[in-house]
Amino acid sequence: MLFVVLVKQVPDTTEVEVDEETGTIIREGVPSVLNAFDEFALNEAIDLKERMDEDVEIIAVSMGPPQAKDALKKCLAIGADSAILLTDRVFAGADTWATAVTLGRAVKKIGDVDVVFAGQEASDGNTAQVGPEVAAQLGISQLTFVADIEKVDKESGHIICKKETDEGHVRIKAELPAVIACMPEPGFEPKIPNVRDIMKAKKKSLDEWTFEDLGGDEEEYGLDGSESVVIRTYSPPPKGEGIKIEEKPEIAAEKIIEFMEEEGLL
Amino acid sequence: MARTKLSDDRDLTEEQKLFKESINDWAERNFPLERVIRINREGHPFPQDIVEGLAELGLIMVTVPEEQGGMGLTWSDQIVIAEQLGYIDPSIATAAGFMAVETGWGFTINRYANEEIRERYIKPAIQGDKFVGIATTEPKGGSDVAGFESTGEKDGDEWVLNGEKTFISGVEECRRMGGGYWVNVRTGPKIPEAPHKNMTAFFVPIDTDGVQPQEPYDDAGRGSLSTSGFIMEDVRIPDEYMLGEEGKGFYYTMEGVDNARILIGASSVGVTRRILEEAADYIKERETFGRPLAKYEGIQFPFVERYIELEASDLMVKKVAKMQDQRYDEEGWLERTGKAKTYKPTEIAKWISMIKYKVPHLAKDTADDAMHWLGAAGYSSEYIFETAWRGVMSYCVGAEGGANIQKLVIARETLGKDYIPYK
């Protein structure tokens, strides 16, 4: 069986700084890490591999600049069997759709993939669109908010997952192949690679694929292939201080109405 | 406020970056600063779960060749690990016990040990199941390594060892886990003009009959790791437990000291970096007279001076690690290729003494400064500074050679042999 895990390298900070002019994230000098949800997705893939009787191969795939190799190296150390970096000037400036086009093409080229693992969302872009868009690209099942994978049964052609919802959990069965967007439950602790794992990773293959490898038209990729246009990027102004009314409910309700009238909100 | 980060890893290899990341992730989960501080107050022996964690991460004796159970890593890789252990445990106990002693000396023991010692002690120590250490210091032989009095007499295919070793790291841990020590004894007459001659090294399992561990010292710092000693009374050790060749113990000891001192330099870089980061977080937040402490030059200038010294030390340690890599790469080179080695061992020893002197002192002085910057908070064990100060002081007063001994080596190599003060 073949699993592909889509991983993104993100800045190691909760305070992303954005270049006001270009609207892109300032990456210089900011250390990068593997997106936490993608690390979870990879851990799930490895966990599943260890539980299954048949042979499973795990390939980590990332689109990004050459530095994104660091994130893939980490995936190899954690336990991916090989990795592919999609890197080319043509891919640069991609929005979520163009990102999904690139990733989808790569999955197609790898061929015969049973499950594509993605994170639910990336901690920098936060759109949660890429996973589902890749599924749309490939025309296969998609499951989101996956917290656990019960089993993947190639014979019956199904995957069964535990999916988080606002009310709790649901068990979901979907047809293979499938894209699953994973999100850990609180308290999840990823596997920490040891020195041996890290040195073993050095011997695993880490390929680079460019536009030439994926084919198609240049216009489908990167900035040209992006349907959306960034007009302006800004941080929302901080919320002003609220008011707090500590009264019996009836009085509080009256005061709120009064306040809203004063502010012209009604 | 985002936490202050003063490390820049872009000059490291991808693997080295991952070593650091794994150590940090593991420490965050299992060995946060609060625990470092607590176990230093609670005292030894060192917690077994941490030893097992270090072993699981594969950090012990990484320079031992792969076919002998190690990872065959270079000294340049090894210093990254040592630095990070100083960073996560600035009391220095972890790095002292498991880098300087187990790895620096363990690697050297492994070089001169036979298969049996490797199988029974070195490999299990790499797995965190045994402890190996070094016991050279004696009541009459500290700085003056050759001033030791322990003896070894041959009796058939055994040796009978007698004497006393003092201020030995890890004796309690070794008793708990099993293991043993590199022990130097005199196996021939003492030659007054060459007292280092006839020094022979043995590997002595701690549970051998006649080895009598003494009460641990109540040390100022690194409280989670024991320092103690043992008396040897007619301790019988088989011939095969001799390390290397008879009478060569002094040279092996100098090699072991070099290896341990490199790791002390590296881990002290980590200690200093952590102290500066922790102190920066505090001085940026704490306000006096309406402004954060970090705004006052009286605080930020000394901070900057320590930071410059830190980065200079880091570069020195990296240089020394490269020299040591070259030393081992070029081993036997003269015989094989007829080419001279790049460095003489004494030149490398000079550089090693430079970092062994400079970096622990920098760590100690930085901790001292940080306590001043924080005021009463810095004096309290709630913060890491006093724990770090008491810990790194061990390397200033003596562990792996006192400060003046490093200066003697550096003076000998710069001014020349004619100026050795004790000759």
Ligand SMILES: Cc1cc2nc3c(=O)[nH]c(=O)nc-3n(C[C@H](O)[C@H](O)[C@H](O)COP(=O)(O)OP(=O)(O)OC[C@H]3O[C@@H](n4cnc5c(N)ncnc54)[C@H](O)[C@@H]3O)c2cc1C
């Ligand atoms: C300032 C700013 C402006 C942006 N403007 C736009 C815009 O106008 N329109 C728009 O559509 N997008 C925009 N983006 C999104 C940007 O293009 C995305 O970073 C990128 O396309 C991936 O989307 P995401 O980060 O939201 O990933 P998500 O959709 O949140 O990621 C989900 C999962 O998809 C996978 N994944 C995502 N990216 C990659 C990758 N490069 N390689 C491998 N796997 C990956 C990972 O498994 C990840 O966990 C903007 C981002 C920023 C920060």
Ligand SMILES: Cc1cc2nc3c(=O)[nH]c(=O)nc-3n(C[C@H](O)[C@H](O)[C@H](O)COP(=O)(O)OP(=O)(O)OC[C@H]3O[C@@H](n4cnc5c(N)ncnc54)[C@H](O)[C@@H]3O)c2cc1C
């Ligand atoms: C915490 C700790 C752990 C240790 N662990 C071990 C261990 O595991 N194994 C082991 O074998 N030993 C260990 N030691 C002992 C260490 O090796 C000795 O402390 C060191 O060799 C110095 O010897 P000494 O303490 O007897 O000091 P002394 O030799 O008595 O020296 C005292 C002081 O005088 C200075 N001095 C000495 N000679 C001269 C000179 N000619 N000129 C100027 N100054 C001089 C020294 O620098 C020192 O400051 C440990 C020590 C400590 C503190």
